[in-house]
Amino acid sequence: MEEGATVRNVSVKRIAKFFLWLFAAIVGLIVVLVMLVSVADIIRWHGLRRGFLDEPGMKVFPAPQSDSSVAPAQGITTITQSGCSIALPWPNVTVIQGYLAKLPDGRGTTFADPATTIDEAGIHREAYGDSTFQANYDYLAAQLNFSPAELTELPWGRTHEQQLSLAIGKSSMTLAPKPEHIYSIILDTVRGFQFGDANRADRFVELRMFDPKDRQFRIRIFPGASHMPWTQPEINFIIHSMRCDDATYSAARQAWDSKLHGHR
Numbered sequence: 001m002e003e004g005a006t007v008r009n010v011s012v013k014r015i016a017k018f019f020l021w022l023f024a025a026i027v028g029l030i031v032v033l034v035m036l037v038s039v040a041d042i043i044r045w046h047g048l049r050r051g052f053l054d055e056p057g058m059k060v061f062p063a064p065q066s067d068s069s070v071a072p073a074q075g076i077t078t079i080t081q082s083g084c085s086i087a088l089p090w091p092n093v094t095v096i097q098g099y100l101a102k103l104p105d106g107r108g109t110t111f112a113d114p115a116t117t118i119d120e121a122g123i124h125r126e127a128y129g130d131s132t133f134q135a136n137y138d139y140l141a142a143q144l145n146f147s148p149a150e151l152t153e154l155p156w157g158r159t160h161e162q163q164l165s166l167a168i169g170k171s172s173m174t175l176a177p178k179p180e181h182i183y184s185i186i187l188d189t190v191r192g193f194q195f196g197d198a199n200r201a202d203r204f205v206e207l208r209m210f211d212p213k214d215r216q217f218r219i220r221i222f223p224g225a226s227h228m229p230w231t232q233p234e235i236n237f238i239i240h241s242m243r244c245d246d247a248t249y250s251a252a253r254q255a256w257d258s259k260l261h262g263h264r
Contacts, residue, residue: 019032022228053148053167057174062144062193067184071233071239077101078241082115083248084215087241089234106226115243115252120169127163137191137210143169143180144193185209187239190217198232206231215249217242 075091102108119261121139133139146166183194192209204222221230
């Protein structure tokens with residue numbers, strides 16, 4: 001009788017040791033996996049730093065544009081895209097295919113169709129389920145004001161993925177040979193950002209401005225073969241002139257959206 005009890009006790013101890021060993025093995029495996037994931041995240045993070053987070057352009061942030069003066073118009077040339085228009089303060093400007101303007105002195109500007117711009121804030125909301133950015137202006141401002149210091153090594157999660165998307169967006173706009181300076185501009189009813197300095201004959205200037213209904217005006221200004229720079233008052237004239245006809249724009253935007261959905 002005692003011998004049988006002893007055998008049962010030994011069996012119970014063996015089973016207990018087995019389950020204790022199994023539990024320890026599972027815990028050890030989890031710890032190893034967590035360590036491997038952590039190491040992978042650290043490697044990934046350092047790879048991102050080497051790739052673009054340590055680039056000088058990531059440390060460039062928008063600064064207010066101090067010059068708000070507007071150049072006097074020598075004449076008016078208007079460019080219109082999908083009901084949205086900009087005006088240039090010169091006569092005798094050659095407009096090519098509705099979006100490219102060539103000035104008599106060799107300078108030029110391009111005006112992207114506002115109805116075909118990407119709803120980046122909407123894409124962000126859909127991808128991350130985050131309603132922080134309701135306007136594309138706010139989303140662009142968050143990208144340009146993003147600091148690599150906000151992206152820590154660990155833990156890696158959904159918030160970091162969103163931060164990384166902002167960092168990538170900023171990187172695409174600030175890496176060399178892109179403009180070294182970014183200016184925040186608010187004139188009349190439009191607000192946005194100017195990439196690059198006026199009075200530079202060797203660089204282009206890009207505007208990304210938004211009207212009160214968040215319609216985006218993307219304009220690229222370049223010196224051309226004449227190497228004659230633009231002035232800030234001339235650029236401000238263009239910004240002041242930005243207008244949109246609601247009905248024409250809405251119809252163009254609807255047609256563009258239908259075209260995009262038809263290609264999906």
